[in-house]
Amino acid sequence: MLVIPRRISHQESRPREPNARKAAARIHRLHGEGIAVSEARGSIRLEGEAASYGEKVAAGWTAAGFGFKGVVNDIVVAGVAEERLESPAVSDGLLEGAYFDVVVIGGGVIGSAIARELSRWDLSIALLEKECDVAVHTSSRNDGMIHDGFAAKPGTKKAAYNVRGNRLWEPLCAELGVDFKRPGSLVLFRSPWSAALYPVLADRARRNGVDGWELWSRSRVAAEEPNVVADQHGGFFLPSAGVLSPYKATVALAESAMMNGVRVVLNSCVTGLDMDGGSIARVLTNRGACRAGVVVNAAGNWADVVAGMAGDRFFSLHQRRGTDAILDASTASSQRHILGMPDFLRMHSRTKGGGLVPTVEGNVLVGPTASESPGREDYATRPGELAELEKHIRINGELSMSQVITYFSGVRPCTYEEDFIVEKSDRVANLVHVAGIQSPGLASAPAIAEDAARMAVEIASGFTATRPRSGWRPDGPASPEPRRLSPDGRNALIERNPAYGRIVCRCEEVSEGEIVDAVRSSLPATSLDAIKRRTRAGMGRCHGGFCTPRVMEILARESGVPLWAVTKKGPGSELCVGPTKGARS
Amino acid sequence: MIELKEFTCIECPRGCRLAVRIDSGVATVSGNSCPKGVAWGAQEAVAPMRGLTTTVRIEGSSRRRLPVRASGDMPLSRLLDAMAAIDPVVVRPPVRRGDVVLADLLGLGVDLVATDDLEADAERGAE
């Protein structure tokens, strides 16, 4: 694991002519003569050996500063094996011979948002997801913040998509019936020196087109956030920063897409792409091969691997882990805004520094950390990460580490340019890449989806008539949430269906009826984690101690599987091995 | 021959530390706080005996397992055998606490008895 070096990025907003000779010289000087530098179809390629993952990533960063289309980093790190994309255990012919005008690879927030945008068109669309649910990876492993767009480097795709996405999320959430709040983000100044940076910060916000910013005095901060105990020198307030539940939003996007004809195929992993001339002819999966008019690569941490399947590996992704901690719901009222106290001396384009986020559900979330570490799906938390979060907790005097109810890690897929890739492939005629969608990817998702869908539709118009779908509806399937109803409304609901009156998760007050709804929905929840993401059952302070057996019973009953075969997160994660009384051989 | 053994008494939550001295087959117990400890310690030194509590399968009910106990202690060394003998036992409602669900377990002279009531319900067992 490597903490990001302090050195600032070499990336510049002004494009310059790629210069392999200069690049090689610099890479050799900084990272050793052992690294072979070559130019491959517009990208710069690094080969050789590095002693650590950190050194490999650092070499990639250096290579990013020379105006190439991308950095392909094939440096081998001793002891770190190249990761293989593993297919789920399912193997059938579900997709064999099927045809779709557009195949979207990846059911994260990006793929789901793209699928929903595409569903506005009268096209046949499939969304392929290798896991047993959408939003399993990066999309459920982040802080749920819809960034204001101030932190992104002016002129980057990140900056533009973030600001646009921030504006789009609120109406989108209203359509989908997903909670969205705009608490605003308060960047606290840790010294008079950082307070003096205000004109610089304001200039950056202006250049990015951020929707509003204010300079708050020390006393204003104290009045607005009385629990801030850190020695602050005022703050930079960005009212447009919002929060939402990233997995609920992703599920709602996917379900909305399904209501408009998109076929979401879970447990289906792309294993290869059959090329025909300069186009993808067939998409090979563990569930059979299907034909595709257009392919959208929204494969998250595997997007470079998928690009490689099409012979278009012009970039490599590196992985930046982030760990967040969630505090008990009793912390909800302790702060009104998103709070952070970055060290501007240490800040750079690769991290915004983390902070305290009042989540849309009312907990305070702390994080995220940021460290370069191999492992595209390595979510194991590590001891030092929590200690790192403690510095944020100290900002708010009402918070302490003893309030942590859970913590988790996520992995951000990053290019070496540290910017998003949203473009038609320049080598494969029917491929759109949406890759390197690291933070603020969630905030940017609706804007990215608009552009990516437009690109796919442009390609599709070459082989089919592209007309808007008649009867397209913007909403998602709405299920009642009894705890949010008035007593009379709740009573009436329970009288219609008593299952809404049986509380299964007492920490989060989730009823059996809501769990049944999740299992019976168009995108059915088939595991405990999927139920948790949709209903919050098991997410509270007791961590499923009470509700786990009860949710298992409902899942088994509703989906017709034996009780012991219920999984935590899909095949291979069965909670039990069988019934008692049958174990002795 | 004199033999000395030490045990934690399990007769009650107090958990007295017993010292048992066996002299020519005669056990002398010390460290106990009550008379139960004397009997238990003397037995433990020669042939440990244990109670057994477990469950049995249920059919014809929404409940899946019924708690049961052996009506008396049995040799510690036979507990796993007893468990194997209990594996195939299935009860159907209604059952009352105290009902014998398996008589003379392993020929040890103890019965397996229900420790809970099991009423008939409308639902079918879902196992």
Place this chain on the structure above:
Amino acid sequence: MIRRVDTDVVVLGAGPAGLAAACAAIESGARVVVVEREERVGGILKQCVHDGFGVARYGLKLTGPEYALRDADRLASLGAVVMLEAFVSKAERTDGGCRLACVDRSGVVELTAGAVVLATGCRERTDRQVFIHGDRPAGIFAAGLAQYMINVQGLLPGRRALILGSGDIGLIMARRMTLEGMEVLGAHEIKSEPSGLSRNVRQCLDDYGIPLELSSTVTAVHGSRRVTGVTTARVDAAMRTIPGTERDIDCDTLILSVGLIPENEIARSLGVPIDTATKGPKVDQNMHTLAEGVFACGNAVHVNDLADYVSESGETAGRSAAAYAASRLKTGGRAPERRLTPLDAGPGFLYAVPQFVDLAAPRRGELAAFYFRSRATETDGAVVRMSAGGTALLERRYPALRPPEMERFELDTDAIAEAIAEGDTAMPSDRRITLEMGRRSAL
């Protein structure tokens, strides 16, 4: 239509504490409604198929279900109203007592009562609370959850299990899993002595040759879908892992027995002050919390080792709540006066319950029960002394005191009141009630 029910006493929870409280309240003449979240009464005892319950209360070694059935039968014969599969969604105190919004399969029920008894039990600490690192594979279970799966659902959670912690439920589960055919690799306890009762170490671990590793902990869990193993490490006196002592162990199950926390979310919403040591409401000898009309008992107040003591505090709470509700009715809604005197437990104690003694209305001729845990293990004859108004009222020598083993004694509250009254003219400090620990010579 929302149903509205008015009663004298509402009891939240029908485990051993709630059952005893409800019975005692009815026997004291109160109308009682019991709110229980599960489909049957009995609480956690339903899944405790092992025996050892009732030694203090009945002189018998009962299993959990047998113990619970005795109270359930008693309650049934008294004719209490029991709401099953019911949940309190909102609780607030009112001028007349309290108002609760409950939800069950029939709809929303609004309960008003003169007094409420919190018998909500406790919950288990989780792997996240003890900061175990790794991914979150299936196969990590709190001991009580594993107990429910095995004993109630008839499910085998895995094949090879390692236990973290040595609380009683974890020890009981070591034996239970072994009997059901699982391999139990050992119990790892971060402290230098076991947390559970020594008899359970004997009959649940030693009997089956399961090692108890003291000063050892689990630092990481391996596997992303199902547990494939854990890393254990030894710890020093400050509970820091000792580098170089890490050991990788193959297993598919990790059972956690790392402590229990009183459930007090409803207590909080009722504004009941919580003791940071017990993590439960502060109470007086009548199990009356510092919020008027709110009573608490059992593991909601502090985590007990014995169901017998849970029942005892339930009886007290039920009787007191009934008397309180009746008194308010008689006086036209005025709350009876209380004169709360704190019980100061010295540094030798983890905690003592009750934290206050109400001297306004001592129950004539009745003894109040006091419970405490020592902070450390004392094996050379610690002496515990309770004094009031500067007068020693009780002095008892204990051959051994261990934090896992709760101690109990009784005292006449009249005697406390008299001692305080006599000391009243002297220093204000003489109005205190103190609990001290030391050697006889030191005291």
